[in-house]
Amino acid sequence: MPSGEGQPLLSQLNIRYSREVMGNSDRQSLRSVSSDTSEVAKELRKNLYRTRSSIVAQVGVITFLLYIFYHIMINDIIFFTGHPALNTFAVFALTQSIILVQPTSTAAEKQLGATVHGIFNLISGSAFLGALSIIFINKAAHQGVHFKSAHARLGLVTYVLLLANVLLGITQYWTPYVYGSVNRAKSLYKFHRVIGYVSLGFSFLTIAVSTATGYNKNIFGLKFTVLTGLIIITSIGLVIRIRPQKFQFKFRLS
């Protein structure tokens, strides 16, 4: 596991900051800290949209978002519209949170990356929660049956995976002692990564399968082939960026 993940990041940054403060005048130190931060931010921005693979992923996911929002705009806006709108926006924000940290290398990049990753996920999680509330209120209004369609069941699995991963990510980073030690918490980061990719995959799949719902067939009009094409483009960009060494699973043969 590379050094500097999780809590130790905070202390590494503090040491670096203190050295600079001790060696220079306050103003110079502040300037060097802020130029350090802007260098780190520059690297993270590069992750988001300045490499070829990130451009491929962004073209895929932005077109995906625009395609669904086009269908939202050409149809009547009703209470239920919030369900596809918020879910699609949530998947978009989740994709951004993943591209951003794919990968980070220095300790400072990891720390800033983790903070912005958390902010994106907070936005994404709130949108997912809003979308789930809307479908529940909507179903309650006409005594609809829960989790009957393939879309509804896949959606449920997606929400459970997302919730599990949010809890894992937050506790690993902010309260590593619940796993016994910081190192033990760090050794579990690979599970957060795997569940992250799996839950994003399920999110895309759930949206693709929503094309089979009566509402989509009769009113909304999303095309399965268009969605699948855009999901494939996004996935190509994302998969190229995966660093296999970040998934060091140890298997015991005996």
Ligand code: HEM
């Ligand atoms: C990742 C994105 C999405 C997730 C996680 C998701 C999740 C869900 C869940 C869990 C239900 C069932 C709730 C219940 O049975 O109580 C549901 C229902 C529904 N969703 Fe989605 N949804 C997503 C995106 C969309 C999109 C983009 C559409 C647009 C067509 C859509 C259309 C519907 C419809 C029409 C229903 C009601 C019919 C049914 O229960 O199958 N959903 N969704």
